Amino acid sequence: MHKDIIPNYRQLQEKHTRRYAQLSRQHNIITAFRLLIAAGFIAALYLHFRYPSASVPIFLYCALVLIVPFIALMQLNRKTAWNKHFHKNLVRINKEEIDFLEYKENHADPGLRYQDGNHAYAADLDLFGPRSLYQYLNRTGTQMGKDQLAGLMLQPGNSEQIKAAQEAVQELRDAIDWRQELLAIARITDDNKDVYRYLLQWADTKEPRLPRVLLVLAWILPAALLSSLALYFLLHDNLYWELATKLAPLNLVIIATQLKQVKQAVASTDKTDEILRQYAAMIARIEQAPFKSDAMLQLQQRLKATHDQASRQIGKLSAIYRRMETVQNPFGAIILNGLFLYHVHALNSLRQWKARYAAQIPVWLDVIGRAEALGSLANFSYNNPDFAFPVLNDRQELAFTELGHPLIDEEKRINNDISFIDHNFVILTGSNMSGKSTFLRTLGVNMVLAGMGAPVCARKATFHPMPVLVSMRQTDSLADSESYFFAEVKRLKFIIDQLGKETCFVLLDEILRGTNSDDKRSGTIGVIEKIIHKKAIGAIATHDLEVCLTTDAHPGKLINKCFEVEIINNELVFDYQLRNGICKNKSATFLMRKMEII
Numbered sequence: 001m002h003k004d005i006i007p008n009y010r011q012l013q014e015k016h017t018r019r020y021a022q023l024s025r026q027h028n029i030i031t032a033f034r035l036l037i038a039a040g041f042i043a044a045l046y047l048h049f050r051y052p053s054a055s056v057p058i059f060l061y062c063a064l065v066l067i068v069p070f071i072a073l074m075q076l077n078r079k080t081a082w083n084k085h086f087h088k089n090l091v092r093i094n095k096e097e098i099d100f101l102e103y104k105e106n107h108a109d110p111g112l113r114y115q116d117g118n119h120a121y122a123a124d125l126d127l128f129g130p131r132s133l134y135q136y137l138n139r140t141g142t143q144m145g146k147d148q149l150a151g152l153m154l155q156p157g158n159s160e161q162i163k164a165a166q167e168a169v170q171e172l173r174d175a176i177d178w179r180q181e182l183l184a185i186a187r188i189t190d191d192n193k194d195v196y197r198y199l200l201q202w203a204d205t206k207e208p209r210l211p212r213v214l215l216v217l218a219w220i221l222p223a224a225l226l227s228s229l230a231l232y233f234l235l236h237d238n239l240y241w242e243l244a245t246k247l248a249p250l251n252l253v254i255i256a257t258q259l260k261q262v263k264q265a266v267a268s269t270d271k272t273d274e275i276l277r278q279y280a281a282m283i284a285r286i287e288q289a290p291f292k293s294d295a296m297l298q299l300q301q302r303l304k305a306t307h308d309q310a311s312r313q314i315g316k317l318s319a320i321y322r323r324m325e326t327v328q329n330p331f332g333a334i335i336l337n338g339l340f341l342y343h344v345h346a347l348n349s350l351r352q353w354k355a356r357y358a359a360q361i362p363v364w365l366d367v368i369g370r371a372e373a374l375g376s377l378a379n380f381s382y383n384n385p386d387f388a389f390p391v392l393n394d395r396q397e398l399a400f401t402e403l404g405h406p407l408i409d410e411e412k413r414i415n416n417d418i419s420f421i422d423h424n425f426v427i428l429t430g431s432n433m434s435g436k437s438t439f440l441r442t443l444g445v446n447m448v449l450a451g452m453g454a455p456v457c458a459r460k461a462t463f464h465p466m467p468v469l470v471s472m473r474q475t476d477s478l479a480d481s482e483s484y485f486f487a488e489v490k491r492l493k494f495i496i497d498q499l500g501k502e503t504c505f506v507l508l509d510e511i512l513r514g515t516n517s518d519d520k521r522s523g524t525i526g527v528i529e530k531i532i533h534k535k536a537i538g539a540i541a542t543h544d545l546e547v548c549l550t551t552d553a554h555p556g557k558l559i560n561k562c563f564e565v566e567i568i569n570n571e572l573v574f575d576y577q578l579r580n581g582i583c584k585n586k587s588a589t590f591l592m593r594k595m596e597i598i
Helices: 002-050 058-103 133-137 143-154 159-173 176-186 193-204 212-235 238-267 272-288 294-302 310-328 330-340 342-383 436-452 484-499 517-533 545-553 588-594
Strands: 399-403 416-419 425-430 460-463 468-471 505-509 537-541 558-568 571-580
Touching: 002 058, 002 176, 058 176, 058 342, 133 143, 133 342, 133 436, 143 193, 143 342, 143 436, 159 294, 159 342, 159 436, 176 272, 176 342, 193 272, 193 342, 212 238, 212 330, 212 342, 238 310, 238 330, 238 342, 272 294, 272 310, 272 342, 294 342, 310 330, 310 342, 330 342, 399 436, 416 571, 425 436, 425 517, 425 545, 436 460, 436 468, 436 505, 436 537, 468 484, 484 517, 517 537, 517 545, 545 558
Parallel strands: 425 537, 425 558, 468 505, 505 537
Antiparallel strands: 399 416, 399 460, 558 571
């Protein structure tokens, strides 16, 4: 029950709120010390130039000494700010879970870009969009995680993959701290598909090493320049100063020849270094976790392919990009390159890293996405402890006990038992608004969940993986000059063709609506006989009671089930309970009379 889970989230929210407040105080103290040191540095420089005749440049030495603690505090400040943001995200994550469970507020990505009207079931089952199954499940923070979660929904696994996923989800379900920390890291810098695509494209593009002559000069010229400056300050010989003033412009000329390549590397995306840093932190969480399930151990193994820590190498790449991005500061770039040919060394480090590790980038990013997707399913399981993991079988048996739709609030949800073991196909009847379409979607959504390795909204389930094929919501297409009827016929043809290849789970809702009653009846009966001949499993909803007589000709394959409506105190009453047999009561005429339409 959700009410039993909420106190856990409140406790975590309070814990991270306290830690966030502590880090905020630390961050403010460090910032104050940095300002004091900066003021001391400026004062020391002022006094040095104010009293230049001093035999010992004590104020200059003081200014130089202050640089070290300033840099140390700058690094500490950066780390504290990162941890502060991390715990702020953890506070927000737990608040979002509380709001979701209490008020059904959900601000997760609805995944509209994954919607595909031609997919076998995605559009019919409302898998994507606001208040969709994807949004309900989604606890990902990276583009890879979003893609992986959508992929699990659109391409269910085989028995082996489902069992492995179930095992991983059950392990991660109770690892709530690990799951939330992974998501909190992913949210530190807003991830986007541009960075993801750039990294994949960059990793797949060959780039030559920098010329050896350039690399030699990048070491010799800065060494000569710094030596000249040191000798000038030690010996006060203007010859060394003149040499230094000639070497610095030469360094700038050399970097100018490479500036285009440097700018191309940093201009392709925004905040690449920050996003890579959080990727490194996410990978470190995956590397260090004491997993036991095969699926999670395999993810860890994929991170060890190069015998180097993947998190360490991604961290190095982040540091290289951070160095590269200093080229965006013109003043700093002139100083760094005039003295050190800084960006030649940074560009060389980037090329060397790429030559050694670029092939691993798609693998490492895929691991992050997979871990996030499994974490989302684990969160779904944690929030719904009464949901059952289906027991898999190899006999193509499907059965659900107390099956319900996971997106319907548990206090309003009506559950039903359904089995396709003794009879493969159900003809479902019921008056308008009695729950036929909702029940078909309930079946479809839970089949999708089972195929992902997630628990289903049922007390017990027996499951065999098979393709899901649905025809429930066809539309006219003006762009393709295609009518509703023709779109539906095309979908039915697709379903028949797929059934010719293998057994599938088929859901049909009031098919052939765009034709006359006799044509619709004979067409519907023909479709039913065709698909049961091809050993389809599933259900069809219909208002035509004569279609139900088809069960007489196929008693071992077809069964009639229905939803009934009652008229009590001049009101329609629906109980949404699935019954055996054919619907007896009607509601359309009564409702139209009550609303004075007829």
